[in-house]
Structures are given as C-alpha cells and as structure tokens.
Amino acid sequence: MPNNVAEYIEALLQSERLGHQVAHHRVLPGSDARFDEPRRPWPASIQHALETMGIDRLYSHQAEAANHIRAGRDVVIATPTASGKTLCYNLPVMEQCLADPDARALYMFPLKALAQDQLKTFNSLAALLPEERRPTAAIYDGDTTPHFRRKIRNTPPNAVLTNPEMVHLSMLPYHDKWAETLANLTHIIVDEVHTYRGVMGSHMAMVFRRLLRLCHFYGSRPVLVFCSATVGNPGELCTLLTGREVHEIRETGAAQGERNMIFLNPHESPAQAAIMLLQSALAREMRTIVYCQSRKLTELISLWAAERSGQYKNRISAYRAGFLPEERREVEQRMAQGDLLAVISTSALELGIDIGGLDLCIMVGYPGTVMATVQRGGRVGRAQQESAVVLVAQEDALDQYFMRNPDDFFSRPPESVMLNPYNPVVTDRHLVCAAAELTLRTDEPFLAEQGMADRVQHLMERGELFEVVEDTPAQGRGGEIVSNRKRPHRDVDLRSAGRGLHIEDVTHGEEKAPVIGTTDQHRVWTETHPGAVYLHRGQTYVIKDVHTATGSVQAEKKRVGYYTRVRSSKSTEILEVLGQKACYGTRVFFGRLRVTEQVTGYEKRSVRGGKLLGIISLDVPPNVFTTEGIWLEVGHDIRRACEDDFLHFMGGIHAVEHAAIGILPLLVMTDRNDLGGISTPLHEQMNSPAVFVYDGMPGGAGLTRQAFTKADELVRTTLRTIEQCPCELGCPSCVHSPKCGSGNRPIDKNAARFVLEAVLSGDPKTIKPKDIDVNLLDYARPEDNGRFGVLDIETRYSAQEVGGWNRADRMGVSIACLYDSGTDTMHDYEQNQMDELVAHLKQFDTVIGFNHIKFDYAVLSGLHPFPFNTLPSLDLLIKVHERLGYRLKLDNIAQATLDVGKSADGLMALEWWKQGRLDLITEYCRQDVIVTRDVYLYGRENGHVLFTNKAGQKVKLPVDW
Incomplete structure (x- = not known):
C-alpha cells in the first residue's frame, strides 16, 4: 500500500481549519545503520541461522551487548523502538543452550501480549538451529492451562516466558517445584524495564531481590539483561531494581526513517482536533494510532470517532488498561492483520507489542515526558518509511510550554526514571513473602540493604514475622525469621499500593456479575465512587456501590449525558x-x-x-x-x-x-x-x-x-x-x-x-536552618497495670447442655479463682459468693484473663447484675488474636514460653463437678490462673511471648501488654 504521509502532511499544513493551528513542524532526518562484529565469532550454527535470516552483520549496539552478556556481565540496552533489541539477548541465550542443554533462561515481560510476540520470534530463530539441540521455549502466564503449567514445571524448557505477576505468585512461592529451572538459570531477560517505576518499580525492586535470593539458594548467578526505552539513567534504574551494577548501552546502530514532528495547538477541543486528524488519515487508509492521557478520553474519542467515520466505523477500536485479556488480544490481532486501521489507546500500547507497521501517531496531550513521546512516536515508521507524529496540545501547562518553546523539547535529553526501592508500604509486604519462601536469616545480604533490618523488626513487632527461638542456636549463623502465613503472596498487587478491586457489571443482576475493569484501594473513592460515570469500550456505566470488604465495585450500564469529577x-x-x-x-x-x-x-x-x-x-x-x-x-x-x-x-x-x-x-x-x-x-x-x-x-x-x-x-x-x-x-x-x-x-x-x-x-x-516539631508518636512499652487481678472460672454445665455457646449465662460456676497482685494471694469463690467476687474485682486497676471478656464475663452475667464489661480489662487471647489474626490456646503459649502446661482441660473439670470433686476443680482452675499470670508477667517484662507455629517452630510473638 502506498505511503501517503507526505500528502497527509501537506494537506494538514494547507488546511483552512487546522493549518493555522500548527505551532511547529520539524522533519527529523533519518540515519544510516552502523555495524560491528562481536569480540568472539558466533558458533557455526548461529552464524548460519543469522545468514538464513538475511543478517550478515549486527548493529553496533547488538555486538556490544553480546560482548558483555557472553562475558557474564549484567547489561541494559536503552535504544529506540524497533532497533533490534531482541537479538541482543536471544543470540547469547541460544548459544548458552547449545553449549549446555541444561541451561535455563527466564524472560520477563510487563504484558502478556509481549510474551506472545517474543515466543514467535524465539521459535523462528530456534527453528534455524540443529534439531537435535534446538532450544525450547514456553509461555507461563495466567492463560496457560493447569496441564501445561505442570508440564513446564516438571520438564522445564530452556526459556520460560512470563510476567512479573507470575514470577511473584506462581514461581517464588513454589520455588521447590522450580528447582531445576532456578538451579540452572543462566540468564534473566527483562524487557521494557523503564515501565518499572513508581509503585510498580518499588514492587519490582523487591521481586528481583527475592528472585536473586532464591537463585543464590539453588546455586546459580544468572546474568541480568534489561531492555529499555531511551531514558536518562538506564544503569541507575537497573541498579535500583536489583542492587547490582549494570552496564549501559545507549547508542543505537539501527537505521531510522525520516519522521515529521508536528505540534498542533487547537483553538477548540483537542479531542475534536484529533478526530479530524484521524478522519483525514482514514480517508487515505493510513494505519494510525491515537494516544490519550486517560481511560475516559480514550473511550470518548473512540465513541465520537466511530460515530463520524462512516464506512470506517468498524475499523476503529479503543485499547486500554482495564480491558480483559481476551479483549486486548482481539484488538492486537485485528490491528496486526490490517483489519483495524486505527486504534485509540492509553499508554497500554506504548510498549513494543507488534501491531504491524504504522504510518501516523496522534498524541492527544503531551505524554508527560520526552521519553514517552519518543517511545510512542517510535511506533510509526518501523519499516524505515517516512512517518508522522502529531502532538495535539491540551490546556495543560506542559503542553502549552512546549507549544511556546518547541526548541526546548528537541534539545531536552530524556528524563531519568525514579523509583523508591525501599518504599516501606511495599517492602513490608514482600519481606513477609520472602520469609514464607525461605527462612530469613538476620546476617544474610538481603537484609543488609538500607532499612531492611528495621522493617523486619517492625514486622516482628506487628506479629507478621516471627523470630525462631532455638534451644541450641547454631554457631556462626544469624537468627531465623519466619512468616506468620504460608502463602501471603495473593494479598500483594504489584501494580498498586493497595488491594485490587474488581469493577462488576450488575446491569442484569446476574449472581456472578461479569468483571469489566479493575481499580485499587488508593483510587477507588476518587475514580469509582457511588454515582461516578465509568466508561468501558464505548459503554457508559454509573457506579452503584463500593464494597471494599469483598473487593468489588458495582456498575450499572446507563446512557447519561454527563461526566463526573470529584471534589x-x-x-x-x-x-x-x-x-x-x-x-x-x-x-x-x-x-x-x-x-x-x-x-x-x-x-x-x-x-x-x-x-x-x-x-x-x-x-x-x-x-x-x-x-x-x-x-x-x-x-x-x-x-x-x-x-x-x-x-x-x-x-x-x-x-x-x-x-x-x-x-x-x-x-x-x-x-x-x-x-x-x-x-x-x-x-x-x-x-x-x-x-x-x-x-x-x-x-x-x-x-x-x-x-x-x-x-x-x-x-x-x-x-x-x-x-x-x-x-x-x-x-x-x-x-x-x-x-x-x-x-x-x-x-x-x-x-x-x-x-x-x-x-x-x-x-x-x-537563610538559616529551621527546626520543625514533627510530634512523632512515642511507641514506648506501656508501664505495668498497677494492682491487677487474674481471673479464671470453671462452669457446672457444658455448652451442649445449655443450648450452645451463646447461652453461656446458663452454664453456672463451680469455682472462680482470682489472683490479687496487691497481696500476692489467690482467692476462690463459689457460685453463692458472687457478691464477694464482684466487690473484689472492683478493687483492681486491671482484670486480666485469657478469653475472660467474651466467656467468663458472659457466664458471670447470668449470676449477678453487675455490668462486668465495664471493668478495666486485659484479655490476653484478644491481644494475641489482634497480632496474629487467629486464636492460640493458652497451653500452646505456656508450653513454649514457660515450659509448663495445663494440668487438665475443661471437659475433665465438668466431669469432676458431676463427681463432686470441687477440690480437683479448684486445683486445676488455680493452675490456669497462675499460668495466665506468668504469661502476662513474662510478656510485660520481655515485650514478647513464645508459641509453636504450625511448622513446629518455637517463635517470638511481640506483645505490648
């Protein structure tokens, strides 16, 4: 199909309606390719494969990358879109697999669609190598069936293509099932690394550290290969992500086609200007991508453009994050096949997904960075033909700044990417995951990085991590720290700082409503509050309700003539x-x-x-x-x-x-x-x-x-x-x-x-320095509770005999034992002495027990009108439950902390009551009071108690009673 770019540009500049709105037009000249040879020649089989593909020489950046990767050095290739970065890593990986069939590589892509593209590329190159030693590859993502997941784990291919979520959720927690891959891992390939910034960058910094920690455990040290758009600090970015020094390659050797850059400052709506530009491109059957700054604008322009495009109505589609995987895949395939002429997208299509050669890129609003502008513009002219990029300015300050100062844009270097690898909100969650994967040791390098040890201490104080108490500590080893949960990974969303919520279409009232999008706890009340207008694939929805407890947002399809904005x-x-x-x-x-x-x-x-x-x-x-x-x-x-x-x-x-x-x-x-x-x-x-x-x-x-x-x-x-x-x-x-x-x-x-x-x-x-009163809260351990009593009671009847636990007021009291710290004495009260017991309880600054607020007070309330819940009370079971999220038996804590246990149990005490053995009941009840008192005093003195977890380990539980 002929390239109509020159005609399109000429028509735009001469247009009566839009021509005078062009603030700047510049032609960026193309450049010739630069080639180089790697230091060592490729094996004959790889050289033959390259020749079969029509490649007789490598671009200079490809040769430089190969030199470093083959020497075992970590590297980041930060060159423009379509500069052949794939060969930079595929060639060394395949060479390693030919030399060692047991070698394994892990390829990580931020989007599933990128993995699909790269699998085709990998297999195309592998097919040109000798059949008996041909490297194999497979995709392991959310779309992989359980059967093939097991097959990949049990018989791993040379290359596993996956995404960050699968590494986090399916590989690291089940690393024992991936032992063969991790033990033989020679390369980790990370594509589009510049997308790992902000919150996701903080998450990925911990995912990489956890992955490399497990590689070390299994005895491998893989070479890290990163690919990036042209950012200002690719090496620093990769070091922040991994903690390892990474060599930068920033000069491309690939040829580049001539590109027209047009800055358009519309007098009216930028969206309407973009639609006119798109209509003109469709009339010339130019393949076009339109980038928008928000999901909402993406949907609106898609809707309006389809309404005005006549015969091209069905050849236009929206594409954005929040689409379901199958919806995105359909758009990608239709675009690559030429069925779609135009796609209107958010930044979701900024990455290197192959949707075929494009002629025109229209950006509605400056993307916010020079890097993103170059990256989006790089989607056009990939076959080195003449192409065009039109930046349609919005009213935003940056847009107008560049409309007035276009030279500043072209002279400005790409921005540096920043992330916080030690974001405490993110780090805490991953430390719990890391401890669940493999016991943490206080002296391991993973915890030596900035603030990690402090975060571990904080998590131990919160009861999310436990310090293992060893009777005979091993010499020369750091202390062991374990997670409070076996599988905490599902609660960590790599793309948000909070828990994810599903947006459900409840228009038709199905029991299982279809999911039409996602949001997170941080944005839910600003973007999807009740009454908010939500757009999805050209359809308008109004949010009915938000259920943060169940992680769902309910939306109902409605046609409305308004949009919403929060105050x-x-x-x-x-x-x-x-x-x-x-x-x-x-x-x-x-x-x-x-x-x-x-x-x-x-x-x-x-x-x-x-x-x-x-x-x-x-x-x-x-x-x-x-x-x-x-x-x-x-x-x-x-x-x-x-x-x-x-x-x-x-x-x-x-x-x-x-x-x-x-x-x-x-x-x-x-x-x-x-x-x-x-x-x-x-x-x-x-x-x-x-x-x-x-x-x-x-x-x-x-x-x-x-x-x-x-x-x-x-x-x-x-x-x-x-x-x-x-x-x-x-x-x-x-x-x-x-x-x-x-x-x-x-x-x-x-x-x-x-x-x-x-x-x-x-x-x-x-200007002199200024002191600011930050008024940080003092979390010092509380003082003792003054004069305290420790209470325990035994009942006459079981829950079954009185009609259930909710009828504890009918159970009666065989004996109530009360320790008084003021006199260091024990007191016993029978059921006919409740007045004396109440009078004694009123004398304490604190009444302490183990499940006494919910149980003991409920029993006593059936025997005396005093409002027992008004007593100043400290229930150790409630405190333990608040820390752990689950209940522990007193016997577990006492055995681990004091090396003593209960002398009997409640069922035996009921049997004794029937036998009239009040002496045995009293002895048993007193023992419970003593154990409860000593557990309390131990916790108050040491700031922790001990218990035995489900793995049979004795661990510390911080307490603040």
Whole structure:
C-alpha cells in the first residue's frame, strides 16, 4: 500500500481549519545503520541461522551487548523502538543452550501480549538451529492451562516466558517445584524495564531481590539483561531494581526513517482536533494510532470517532488498561492483520507489542515526558518509511510550554526514571513473602540493604514475622525469621499500593456479575465512587456501590449525558524531615508526610461543553497514607506584602501549587497524576504558610526526592510558565488543575507571580536552618497495670447442655479463682459468693484473663447484675488474636514460653463437678490462673511471648501488654 504521509502532511499544513493551528513542524532526518562484529565469532550454527535470516552483520549496539552478556556481565540496552533489541539477548541465550542443554533462561515481560510476540520470534530463530539441540521455549502466564503449567514445571524448557505477576505468585512461592529451572538459570531477560517505576518499580525492586535470593539458594548467578526505552539513567534504574551494577548501552546502530514532528495547538477541543486528524488519515487508509492521557478520553474519542467515520466505523477500536485479556488480544490481532486501521489507546500500547507497521501517531496531550513521546512516536515508521507524529496540545501547562518553546523539547535529553526501592508500604509486604519462601536469616545480604533490618523488626513487632527461638542456636549463623502465613503472596498487587478491586457489571443482576475493569484501594473513592460515570469500550456505566470488604465495585450500564469529577479536601502532617536547604529567599524541605484526602462530593458536568449540572455530596472514608514530599516555606513577610498589595494570598499559593505540579514533569519523569499538592496559609508545624508537593502513592515513589535536588530550577520554571502564559486571570495552561478538589478556587495568578518573584529576589545566604516539631508518636512499652487481678472460672454445665455457646449465662460456676497482685494471694469463690467476687474485682486497676471478656464475663452475667464489661480489662487471647489474626490456646503459649502446661482441660473439670470433686476443680482452675499470670508477667517484662507455629517452630510473638 502506498505511503501517503507526505500528502497527509501537506494537506494538514494547507488546511483552512487546522493549518493555522500548527505551532511547529520539524522533519527529523533519518540515519544510516552502523555495524560491528562481536569480540568472539558466533558458533557455526548461529552464524548460519543469522545468514538464513538475511543478517550478515549486527548493529553496533547488538555486538556490544553480546560482548558483555557472553562475558557474564549484567547489561541494559536503552535504544529506540524497533532497533533490534531482541537479538541482543536471544543470540547469547541460544548459544548458552547449545553449549549446555541444561541451561535455563527466564524472560520477563510487563504484558502478556509481549510474551506472545517474543515466543514467535524465539521459535523462528530456534527453528534455524540443529534439531537435535534446538532450544525450547514456553509461555507461563495466567492463560496457560493447569496441564501445561505442570508440564513446564516438571520438564522445564530452556526459556520460560512470563510476567512479573507470575514470577511473584506462581514461581517464588513454589520455588521447590522450580528447582531445576532456578538451579540452572543462566540468564534473566527483562524487557521494557523503564515501565518499572513508581509503585510498580518499588514492587519490582523487591521481586528481583527475592528472585536473586532464591537463585543464590539453588546455586546459580544468572546474568541480568534489561531492555529499555531511551531514558536518562538506564544503569541507575537497573541498579535500583536489583542492587547490582549494570552496564549501559545507549547508542543505537539501527537505521531510522525520516519522521515529521508536528505540534498542533487547537483553538477548540483537542479531542475534536484529533478526530479530524484521524478522519483525514482514514480517508487515505493510513494505519494510525491515537494516544490519550486517560481511560475516559480514550473511550470518548473512540465513541465520537466511530460515530463520524462512516464506512470506517468498524475499523476503529479503543485499547486500554482495564480491558480483559481476551479483549486486548482481539484488538492486537485485528490491528496486526490490517483489519483495524486505527486504534485509540492509553499508554497500554506504548510498549513494543507488534501491531504491524504504522504510518501516523496522534498524541492527544503531551505524554508527560520526552521519553514517552519518543517511545510512542517510535511506533510509526518501523519499516524505515517516512512517518508522522502529531502532538495535539491540551490546556495543560506542559503542553502549552512546549507549544511556546518547541526548541526546548528537541534539545531536552530524556528524563531519568525514579523509583523508591525501599518504599516501606511495599517492602513490608514482600519481606513477609520472602520469609514464607525461605527462612530469613538476620546476617544474610538481603537484609543488609538500607532499612531492611528495621522493617523486619517492625514486622516482628506487628506479629507478621516471627523470630525462631532455638534451644541450641547454631554457631556462626544469624537468627531465623519466619512468616506468620504460608502463602501471603495473593494479598500483594504489584501494580498498586493497595488491594485490587474488581469493577462488576450488575446491569442484569446476574449472581456472578461479569468483571469489566479493575481499580485499587488508593483510587477507588476518587475514580469509582457511588454515582461516578465509568466508561468501558464505548459503554457508559454509573457506579452503584463500593464494597471494599469483598473487593468489588458495582456498575450499572446507563446512557447519561454527563461526566463526573470529584471534589475533595486535604491536609498534611510532617512526620520526618529528611532534608532542608535554602532556595533563593526561603527554605525548601524534603521529608515524610502523612496525607489525609477526604472526598466530599462530585460534580456532574455536561459531555457537550462541560457545563456544571450539579454537585452531589458523598460520605466516604478518608484516604490516609504516608508518602514523601517537598514543601516550600513562604515567609510571613511575603504574605503580608502580598496582602498589602490587595492580592489574594491564598489564591496565590494555591496557584503556585498547581503550576509547580504541572511543570514538575519537565524535571522528573512523571505526570501530574502521580503527584499531589496542598497549599496552606498557616501550617501548624511550620508556623508559616507553605506549599506542599508530594508523591501521590503510599510510601512514595522517589519523585519528589529527585525534585528536591532541583528545587531552584523548579521555582524558576514555575514562574516562567506563569509569566509566559498569555491569559490574564489564570487558565489550565498555567495555574488551573484538571483534578483540583476545590474546583480551582481560590486562584489568583497575579498573587502567584508576586509570591514567586518575592522568593526569587531573596538572598539564600541569609537563610538559616529551621527546626520543625514533627510530634512523632512515642511507641514506648506501656508501664505495668498497677494492682491487677487474674481471673479464671470453671462452669457446672457444658455448652451442649445449655443450648450452645451463646447461652453461656446458663452454664453456672463451680469455682472462680482470682489472683490479687496487691497481696500476692489467690482467692476462690463459689457460685453463692458472687457478691464477694464482684466487690473484689472492683478493687483492681486491671482484670486480666485469657478469653475472660467474651466467656467468663458472659457466664458471670447470668449470676449477678453487675455490668462486668465495664471493668478495666486485659484479655490476653484478644491481644494475641489482634497480632496474629487467629486464636492460640493458652497451653500452646505456656508450653513454649514457660515450659509448663495445663494440668487438665475443661471437659475433665465438668466431669469432676458431676463427681463432686470441687477440690480437683479448684486445683486445676488455680493452675490456669497462675499460668495466665506468668504469661502476662513474662510478656510485660520481655515485650514478647513464645508459641509453636504450625511448622513446629518455637517463635517470638511481640506483645505490648
């Protein structure tokens, strides 16, 4: 089919409607290929395979990668899309398999579709090698049937192609079934590594550490091979992910075709401009991909474009995260086969899924980074033909910045990728998984990294990890730490900081409603609150209800002419200052914050024109999370000067917050949706006004950590963005935010300029360090409980005899034994002495027992009107259950902690009552009281008790009684 790119570009530039909206047009010249030879020649069979494929020489980056991988060195190849990265790792892997048929490789892809593509490529190359030693490969993912999963585990192929979730959920917890693969693992291939940033990057940093820990256990040290888009710090990224030094390869030797770059600044809706561009491309049967910034916009453009595209209506499809696997696979296949001419996608199709050669890429909104723009643009012109990329600007600050400063875009290097490998919210969950996989040892390298030992201690205090108590500790070995659960992995979602929730279509009221999408606990109340409009594959749904306990969101299909946007309020508390420095005439801080976000309601706005139709209040739980952030102190002198100039100070710092968040992706690889902000005219801990910008996910993602080092540039660029914007009172291109919880009120652009100019005019030499009262809670162990009593009772009748445990008030008392710490004496009370027992119980500061609140008090309530639940009580069973999530018997704790047990049991005591042996019952009851008392005193003194877990190990259980 002829390439109509040149004609399309000419028509656009000459268009009466769109031509004058083109802010910039630049032709990026193509480049010739550069070749090189590897240091060692390939074996004859591989050389023959390359020649059969028509490859007589390798690109220079391919040869460099081969040299390092074959020498056993970890490497990351960060070159453009379609530069032949696959050969970089397939050739060394296959060479290793030819030399050692037992060699194994693990290929990891962020998307299932990438694994499908790569399996075809692997098998095509393997088919050209000698049949008797031909390397084998198989996909192991969620679509693999149980039969083939067992077959792959029991008879592993040379290469297993999988994804992070399968490594986390199916390989690491069951590593004993993968022993052959792990023991012979020579290579780990990680594709699209630049996607492992933010929250997922924090998760993957722990997944890689757990995987390499198990490799070490089985005696292998695989070479790590990473492939990435062109980012600014590929080596640093891979080191953050794995803790190992990784060699960078950043110069491509592949040829590149000529590419037209067009910046279009539409006068009206960017979505409508994109549809017109798409219609023109469809008329020329150009294969096109349209990228949108949100799921909602993806669905809307797909819907509107189909309505206006006549004969091409069925050759357009949406594609986004949240689609079910089979839906995504169908779109990919139709695009690759040429059945679809256009696909409208979120970043889900930014990666190297083969959907055939494309001619045109339309981006509705700047993707947020130079790297993402280049990566998305790299989807076109893959056959080295002329291609075009059109960036349609939205009102966002970054979009407009580049429309006014296009040279800055083309001269700006790719951004650096950041992640927080030690995000405590994420690390804690993976440490519990790691301990379940293989007992942790306090002296192993895994726990020597930053803060790991502290997190382990924290988890032991919470009862999620247990320290094993050995009667005869092994010499020269660190202490052993085990998990409180056998399989904790299912509760860890690698792509979110919280637990995942399914969005279910309940339109037809099926008992098992179909799942149409997913969300997580962190976003559920902002994106899928009751009343929210949710779009899926061109269909409009309204959210009916949210059930966080069951992990489900109920949606009902409805045709509505509006969309929704949440309103919210926020507050922040400074937990820890990790850094501070002078920034022109003020201070900038970096540290840990506790953010409270409260959704208060939502707006209904008309789809046509965005007119406000109404505001509906919501009563939903607050979202409270700890994260990292930076904050700029604004002095009272600046506030007073601003107010003296009759400017709206609160509106000014609110505008500074929005503008800083909007422009921050220029400096840090993120988009504004990954960030949050709060501006306050008086922050209690700062005792001054302040503007906060924070990582918008629990634990932090390293974004503001990087921004702190560039604070001066952030302040300068924020002011320049506000000054350059031609609007008079403020707009989405400078100080308005599309996700502002207060509807961009108050906002004062002139006050923002005043504040920033005042900051910039100050002298950093006059700025001294400032102490901030972080008011961290003191978690010191509680003092003793003063005069305490320890209570236990034995009953006359069993639960069966009185009609069930819920009728404990009918069981009667044979004997009640009470220890008094004030006199160090034991007291016995029979059923006719309840008045004396109650009088004695009232004298204690605390009444202690083991299941006495739910059982003993229930029995006593049937014999005396006193409200026993009003007594100050400490129930050791309840405390243990709170720690563990399950109940333990007193005998288990006593045997492990004190090496003593109960002398009998409750059934024997009932039998004794029938025999009239009150003496034996009293002796047994007293023994229970003594054991309960001694367990309590041991826990109070040592901060823990011991118990024997299901694996038969004696472990420590931290307690705070």
